[in-house]
Structures are given as structure tokens and as C-alpha cells.
Amino acid sequence: MSESALVIVESPTKARTIKRFLPPEYVVEASIGHVRDLPQSAAEIPARVKKEPWARVGINVEENFAPLYVTPKGKAKIIRHLKEQLKQASVLYLATDEDREGESISWHLLEVLKPKIPVRRMVFHEITRSAITHALENYRSLDLSLVRAQETRRILDRLYGYTLSPLIWKKIAYGLSAGRVQSPGLRMIVERERERIRFVASEYWDLAALLVKPGHDLPFEARLTEFQGKRVASGKDFDPATGTLKSPDLLQLDRTRAEELQTSLEDLPWTVREVKSREVTSRPAPPFITSTLQQEGNRKLGLSARETMRTAQRLYEEGYITYMRTDSPSLSAEAVEATRRQIRELYGEDYLAREDRQHSASRGAQEAHEAIRPAGDTFRHPDETSLTGRERSLYELIWKRTLASQMANARKRSQTVQIVAGEALFTATGNAIEFPGFLRVYVEGADNPEAALENKEVLLPPLEEGNHLTPQAVKPDQHRTKPPARYTEASLVQQLEKQGIGRPSTYAAIIATLYERSYIRRQDKALAPTFTGMAVVQLLENHFEGLITYSFTRNMENALDEIALGERDSLAYLKEFYLSEEGLQKAVERRESEIKPEASRSIALPQLREHQTVKVGRYGPYIIHYEGDQEVHASIPEEYTPADLTEADIAELIAVQKNGPAPIGTDPETGKSVLCLTGRYGPYVQLGESDPESTEKPKRASLPKGVRPSEITLELALKLLSLPRTLGTHPESAQEVVANIGRFGPFVVCDGEFRSLKKEDDVYTITLDRALELLAEEKKGRRGGPKVLRDFGKDPGKNRKIAIYDGRYGPYIKAGTKNFSLPEELQKPEQIEKMTLEQVLEIVNKA
Template identity: 45%
Template structure:
């Protein structure tokens, strides 16, 4: 008897073959073996004349999909069909998620498998897990297949329906997508906020106080609070009664502080507790790898795929932070071995998914096995070692004790001036001995350790300074923060974020510059058009509701045909038919009358009767009146501004931007000037 086991990749097949041994033949399908036709050449002759054939979905017949075996997969399918005919049993061991379930379904159809199709599912590639999975098979889950088919149909209906409209209105080769367009809208709205933002100046005055020096910040003078960034609106106006000091007032305040003693008015101490972060889900892994390892989401998923297939970590596409009992014990054992028995709490920590219908209730991303291999014992190197070590430390830390500390707030007075110093002291580092969560870093002033001072105590002021600052514009998204924003909004699924970001870059809609995602003029114009004519497509709430509907299809609560009918027939189809093929126009917020549009394949800046090509090297939020004049007068070389999609992959290393797309002037923490007593500046 021979059992044929089909997985997706050759490396996975080789590993699993070794674990199953004789009696099993393990082969790879190399991913999907059937899909909707990608071009007219893939459409079977008997369907070529059908008006819906290019779409690949017969919307008049219950949204019946037309699946074909791509030419590149014909040989693989033929070989697998021959092996299946000789085998006594076929197990479809594709990934344990909706995509994997769909691949298994298409394999069954392409190979002509009869009867109950059996799935072999596992979340880690270890000997125990594979041998157990081979014995505990289950039938194909058609609800999951239906959910994936619905997602694929939605993506095809949106992409093939809206993209040609963009070709006529903006430029050839562009694309729209169900999740892609909502993600682009999120990026562009932030850039438009920056374009409308007006930075306002303010002074921050500090004093160095005490024999054991610490820093205190001036809060008020004569009972009037000094302005901070939260006191200004986006137009740079003060919204309350806060005092915005002039240069002269700031210098006088510094001089005033330097010649007077400081009285401790109040000391407040409050204990704080920080729990360890949950084990990684797909999205939190992408976010943390971006922050601490400087990996893009795509790079993270590529490396994680290798670790999974090598048997080092569990399946890396999951919405759930839960750990199995086995993994919980392994994490606690690893913590105790490394940091002692007091490093774990009495009871194990339990984590639950925060999103609805967490992707088929997978475990978190964690080291594979009943015991966790130390990073030094894996034989890994480079980014694979770094990512494994990150996953190991996060998993172990999730079962360790809390960080315990004390936060101290000292209120001081120097005559008419009230100052405040904030500090924190760690009493027990807890889980931070294994892992420091970079997403939980606090403000700089909170990091200082304050000396033990008493109320009523007089302290010397050793120095004082005033720092000239400007209010910061809303920060651009990084890849990590965009992933976090999309997940929080319920847009897309973690397994899709890497491909979404790659698509946005490949289409030329955004670039990664100094780790920031900077929308291009093309991206902004595409967003303008979609927002004007396909408003629901860029509405994150609508897109999130679509994800919930897909979850309902997966659970059997909603019928696929009914949902697609409502989406297409009652919604998108009519909008597509009525959308005008007129080029979108974006008004430049800071320059009245100035607009950006597309003409003859070029991005063009216009003001009155004057026009000029606008290079993508001109950063959108830096298009001021001066820059507009430079462009229109030809003093700023236009550079490349083609609307053709970029093919540079992630966008890293793309052509530089004017002023290197640096953060808005108001975002600089260090001021240009420092006021001292007597009004000196430097």
C-alpha cells in the first residue's frame, strides 16, 4: 500500500517524506494548480466566445468560476495524476488555512479524486506533528473553500472591473483592489493631512535641578499654562488659553530660573505593572520584525516560510496569539532554565484572539516542538537566525512575570514658575529580561531615574535652557504602522498584508523612503479618482465589513451566491458603468489655485495658465508656494514623472526625493535655536 501525500513546496515535501518513511510518497504541487484565467490565451476554446470568459466568472449563472490549469502547471498536474492513480490513498497536506483548503480542493478536482477527499493538517513540521497528522485526517472543509472562492471572486470582480476604468481616466497599467485601494486611501489621507498642516513655533523650557541632577519641564508662569503641541490645531492656531512665549519671553524665563532656588511642592509615587506582550500573530510579527530587524513584511514572511518549512517554527499565517498546552509548558520551562524558577507566575498565561473568527483558530507563531531549541543550537544564520530568536524570546517572555516598577511625578516651584519632573524606576524587570517590546517605548522624560526628594525641600537650579520647537505634522506610516492600522480597522487579513504593500509599491503608488511610506503623486491621484467615483471601495469600514461577511461564509452563516449577487449586481457593476473617464485633479492645499492632474501620461502641476511636469521626486507635503514657483519656472528639474507602474519591487532604493523626503520641518525634536539668559541664540 502506498499513500500519496501532496504538499505545496519541494522543501516541505523532502522534510515530511523523511518523517513518514516507507509506505508514503510525498510530492509538491508548487502552490495552486488551478485558478481563474490570467489571460485570454488560457480560456478554453468552448468558452472563448462567452462575454464573461475574460472575467473568468459567469455572473449570470450564480457567479460560477471558470477554473483552468495554467500551462506552467500542466506537467505537475499530469505527474500528480499518474501518482494518484497508482496510490491506495491520497492525503492533501496543504497549509491549514483557507488558501490551503482551496488548493486542496483544486487538487482534488484536477486529479479527479473520487469519494471523500482527506485532508492532512498540521501547524508545525516536526516528526511527532507529521506522524500524528497522517493518522488524524479529516474531510475537506467546503465552507472554507467557499470563503476563499468568494474572496478570489471579489478580488477578480473589483480588479477586472475597476482597473480598466483607471486605465482610461489616469494611465494604462494601473490597478485597483478590494483591500489594496482601502490601504492606499489610508496612506493618502495621512499625506493629505500633512499637506494641509501648518507648523507652529513654541518654546520648551527645562531646568536641571538638584545635587543629583534631574530634568524638570516648565508647565506654567503666573498660573498660565505654557503651550505644548496639543494646544495648536492643524492650521497652526492656538486653540485655548495657553501662553505661546516669544523669543524674548523664553530668554527671560531661562534667566529667571537660573538665579532662584527650587521648592519641591508635591511628590507623587504610583506603582505600575506591565504585562508581557502576547505571542506573535502574523501581523504583530511583521510589525516587530520591521521595527527591530528592519525587515519589510514581505521579507518577514519569506524568512518565516523558510523557518516553518525547516521545522523551526509553527505555521506563520495566523490571527491567534493562543499557545497550546504543550507550547505553554515549553515556554515556561525555557524561562525557568534561563532565568530561574521565580521568572514565571504560578499559573500559565492564556491568550485569546482579539479578532472575529481568528484564522481557523491556529496557534500563535512560536518555536516548533515540545521543547524550544535555543537560538545557538539551531544552526541558523543571518536573518533566519534573527527572526527565529525574535520569535523564541517573544514566546518565552509571554509566560514570564510582569515588569514591576514605580512612576514618580515631582512638582516644583521657582517663584511664579511651576515645573514638573517625571521618572520611573524598575523594581523587577520580569519578562523584559527575555524580550523588550519596542512598541511600548515611552517618552524620553519618563526614562530618567529621579532621586529621593521630599515635599518642602529646597533644591538648587543648576542650569536652564529653552528649546525652540515646532509642532509636528501627523507622522507618515511605516510598513509596520500601516499593517497595525489595517489590522485595527479590520481591513484584509494578516496573510495578505505583505502582498498588499508590495502591490502598492509595484504600481508606483508609494515608495519607502527612510522607512516611511511616502505616497507618490500618482498614488494620490488614483486615490482622488477612486474616492470620487468608487467611494465604498476606499472606505475602510466597508472593506472591514466585507471581511466579516467572508468570515460568515467560512462559518456557513452566509451563502456565497447571495453575497456576491448583492455586492456585484446591486452595487459595483452599476458604478463601473457610470464612472467617467476624466482625469482626476488634486488641489494643492497650501497654494490656492494650484492643482495636480494627469495629462498625456504625465503628472502635471498647474497654476492659472502656467503648467509644468511634476516630478515624483517632489514630496507631496513639501509642495509649498516656493516649490510651486520653482517647478513652474523650470528652476527645479522635472525628473522622471511617468505614470507607468514601477517594477522595482518593494520600492526600496528607488530614486531619491527632493530634500530626501525628510520628515516635516516641525517634526524635528532638536530645535534650530537655544535661548539662554540675555537672549543669546545659537
């Protein structure tokens, strides 16, 4: 006998996918994430508890850390709808994600809906017909240990942040914050920056010889490694803190010595002294877990951890991949069979590993579900999907990594050849792939460029001991040691995982929070701390060292794992963390009065002179330069990072502030002075002097990335000030067409329609005809933004833009700056395509 069932998931996309595999009498609804949470603002605190001292935090510590749960704005309507649907059902299935947060969402749904019918917890790690059928037949009850662990995490995060953040506001600047996981993560980035500040560069030289074996056309490179029995120093032989050699037994060449040695080798014979050859076997990496997917998404696709997880979420909800939050690299027996079958079909038996490869989860794995892989028992080839853009790229990455994990090892032949010329010993290395194995499908990314070279082939001619070689060229080669590399998102995720800080499912949020707080900024692909970020870490290290040690954060994660397994009491742990003699509350009470705001806002840097200091203020970092009784304050532009701020930069900033800017020249058209100034957001050029009495601001333009103020010429300044350029009028709308540079790069715009310029276009020379071509192209959603499904142009009544977008929770209407839900019965692509502007406006006006 069939039953009328209500199935609740988190998102409309997941609801649409799962609905395809359920009986027609099953109704699937989306909660759109959490239906209850701790209050995010004072406005959300209920009137009955507003005057309670604990209301702001949302945790009643005296009542056994009772959390105050409220219904977030906009969720009351969803809850009412779910209650109405529940009245028609004979059974309730909670089909939220199978991790702690998903279990927590299900528990909150029960608390809000209070169902009187049977409740079944339905879990699955992929959205396929067989997985959904299995989940329906093998339901379970709610796991309250998982719920307690998630609630304890939420309480810990709230107490940590709401106790320390106000202190940081008072001592450094308003709006800053500390976090249980974000602060140790920030500390990692700051510690690496300090290493770069302390770093002392060293110069060293060697010789590079281009050699050829008589009778062979293939030249190869060999490098000087020894001279007169002493090993020639390379980068790893220098102490990064002093710039000196670690051992006196090494030979450090300078330019003069290298050139002398080059000359002495001109007429000497070159002979092969020794050839060593060995076979090297490489094994494929295991299938993706959450952290490795984030790392490779960053290395190979240039995606942030958050972008990777959002894209993976969509792929999971659309039924393309298994659940994307997992610590386990293992594959089910069905998945192994599907993988091996596809390898046979695409590459043949030779490329298949002899035995099934099994990968076990690391110690401390929390979400030990199956690895991230293509969904189903038959994997869809990327070419057979309808995926595009980053979804296609990420799916292909997952598909390739899964196949590679069950493929044969790669076999390489590594050769090391020693060559003598007088008292000099040169070494050449070769690397030939004898059988590519898994490398035919997938090569793991590397943060270190030198490590990436290991997978490349370097071919040498056949060489034997005693062979004579002919040098085509011998050149001195200059090198400088490099400071420790800043973390990329990929390498930071790797380090967070290694130190046990947070969990893979939280890494994206950690990094995103650091960006949002302006504690870090992206420097090319690397993460650099801001001066504000350094000040926050400095305060926490000086006064709350124990709260941001890596071991403290790691132990907290272990405690949460024990609570999730039912092995530890959550209330006892919260009391120990917050109320004990060494707990957070008493630590802040003891130290608050000792923390001096002036000292907290000051950052010690070795490149500063005795009469200079760097401070962090409300409007950003600035230098104070003391001259007798006088103080000169100069803002530090955002583009400067602590390790890269040189003495010359400091002197230039102080000089401009003291003396005022000297005009670069005069604009021949207006006769106004052209100035180069520095503000909070970096250096810029300005046409004319600022007049406090005038409401009209002078025209300004930022300097291009990498151009220093001292390098600005009048010609370049005038070119920068030529923007925005009016190119002409649009032949259809008679509106101006303008070229300019914005936050996301150069663009053209006409009547509110923007199009980014292509790589081959130059914003300073683009013509009206070319701009019209770009404006005629279909608009694409900007990276990370929602995709435009239908653009209806302007609402003639209110002059606002109307469009339908594909959002995270399904298609929606955007009218001007407001978003409106699109009824479910109109969400199919063919229905959206048929909709008229009148229909859309009717939905908007009724909302």
C-alpha cells in the same frame, strides 16, 4: 499493514521536512502552489470560450458566477508527474496549509487529479514528528465551506478589479487598478497625507533646567510646566488645522518671553514642592499572531510585511516555528509547559509568571490556530540552530516573544517631582525598574518615539519636600509642532487590522500591490502616497464612495467569514454584491459617463496658486502654470510627495522649465557646460548640452538624496559626474574594474561580478587594491534575493553565468537569465558541493 501513500504539499522545502517524519513507503510531492487559477492573460483563455463576453474576466456571471479555471503556465508538467505518482499509491493525503487558501489548493488538486483511491485531508500547525503522527491518525475530509469562502473571495476580487480598473485606465492613465482591499488601504495612506497638507505648524518655547541636589553627583532635568498659575503649552495643546491654541487658559511662550523668564530665575532659590511616587506594573505582550509578527518584523528588523511572511514561511516549512497565518494568540498546554520549563532553566523561578497566562483570540478572528511560536514541545534556543541572517533574527524574535508571554510582570517605580523657583513650576519625572521580569527578554516595539521612551530608565536622586536644589543650567528650548506621522508598514498593518480591512494573511500582499502599482513610495521608513495614488483615491471617493468605505470592506470580510462557517450562501452574496440595484455593475454603468477625464487627472492642493494645477499623466505627475494664453508644463520628480511639495519647489520647477537651465559652470577637462536638470526620476547633473542630431547621450548623474538643485556646486557636480570610475585592470582576468552607484547603492564590478561597497568605503575614492579585496569575498545574495549555494563562473561555450541558488522552492540552477530545476537526488548540501560545471551543464542541456 503498511500502505503506499502519496502525500502532496505546496513546496519542495515543506516536502523535504515532512518526509523525515513519515514512513519510507510514503512518497511526498510538491504542487508548487496552485495547480489551477483564473486566467491571468488573454493567452491563457481556452479557445472554446475566447469569444464569450465574460472570458476576459474569467467569471461567467450569467451562469451563477461560474469561474473559469485554467492550468497556469508550467503546471501541466507538475500535474502529469502527480498523476503518475498517484497510480502507485493506495491512499492520497492532502497536506496543504490549514487555512482557506490551503483548503482551496487541496480542492483544486482533487478536481485535477480525480483520484480513485481514498483521500484524506491531513492538517497540522507545526512540522514535528509528533504533529505529523497526530495528523496522520486524525485526518478529516475536505472542508467545502472553507473552499467556497476562498473561491468567493477570489471572484469578488476579480469582479471588483476587472470592473473598476478599466474605468480608471480611461479616466486617469492606462495600467492603473482598483482592488477590493488595496483601495481602502490606499485611502488610509492618502487621508493621512491630506492631514499633513492641512497641518499648520506652531512654534512654542519652554525652559529646560539641569538641576543637582547638594551632596549628590547625579544631575537631572526638569521642564517648565506652569508660570504664574498658567500651564505652559506643549505640542498636544495646538490645533493641527489652524496652528492656534485649543484653550485660551494656556500660556504660549515665544523666544523673547522664554529668555526673559530665564534671566528672572538666575538668583532665585529652587525648592522641591511635592514628590509623588507609585509602582507601575507592566504585563508582557501575548505571543505573536500574523499581524503583530509583521508589525514587529518591521519595527525591530526593518523587514517589509512581505519579507517577514516569506521568512516566516521558510521557518515553518523547515520545522522551526508553528504555522505563521493565525489570528489567535493562544498557546497549547504543551507549548505553555515548554515555555515555562525553558524560563526556569534560563532565568530561574523568580522570572516565571505565577500562573499560566492564557490569551484569547480577538472577535472576528478567522484563522484561529495556535499562536506563532517555536515548533515542538522543547524549544530550540536560537544559538542551537543553524539559522543565519534574517531567518535567525526572525526566529529569535519569535522565541523571545513566546518566552516573555509566560514571564513575570515588570515592576517599575515612577516618580513625579514638582519644583518651584519664584512663580515658575518645573516638573521632573523618573522611572526606575525595580524588577525587570519579562523585560529581560523582550521589549515590544513602538512606532511613536515618545512611547518608546517609557520603557527607559530615568533615575532621580532621593528627593523630599523642602529639599533645596542647585541649577547647573537653565536654557530656553524651542519646539515646533509636528504633522501627523505617515504610516509605516507596522502602523498601517495595525490600522488595517483595527478597521477590519482584509485579513492578517493578506496585509503583506496589500502593501506589495500598492508599491507595484506605484501608488505609494517609501519615504525613509514611512509610506507616502504618490500623486497617481491620490488621483485614484480621489476618483473612487468622488464617484464610488460606498465601495471604498472601511465599513463596506469590513462587512465583506464578515460575509466571507460567515460563508466559511457555512452560515451564509455564497451565490446569494455574489448576486447582491454585483447584480443588485446598488451593486457594482449598475454603479459603474450609472456613473461612467459622468466622470470627466480632465477632472480625474487633476489634483487639488492648497499650496497651488489660482493659475496652477497638478495633473497626472502617462509619464507621471506634472504642474501646469498658466500665464495668459501660455501654458508651462513642468514634471514633478518622483522624490516629491504631495504634502512636501512647497510653493518654493513649484516656483523653482516652473522657472527651470520656462527659462531653461543656467550652467553651473564649465568642466575644466572637456570645456563643456555643467547643467542641473530635473526629469521624471528627480534632479540630475549633466555634462554638455543635449544634441537631438547626435546618437551619443550626454553623461548624467542623479543628485544624492536630500540635496536640492539650488544647493549644487560645480565641485559637487563634477564629483557626481566622475562615475563610473575605472580603477584599473584585474591582475588575473585583465578585465577592467569599475566603481559606480546603482539601484542598490555603490558597488564595484569586474567581468560581470558585482560586490556592494561596505559602509566605510567611498565610491569616489576607493582604490583598485580595496576593490580587489571586495571582489575576492564570497558573493552574498542581495537582501530578499536567493542565496548563492555554488558559483561555477562562466559557461565557456556560451559565455553565460552558471550558479546554483537556494530558492523559495528549493535549490535550482541559473544559467544566464534562465532557471532550471535541480533533480531532487542532487539537492543535499554535500551533493551540491561535489557537483562539477560539466554535470550542471548536462542538466541544463537536457532540460
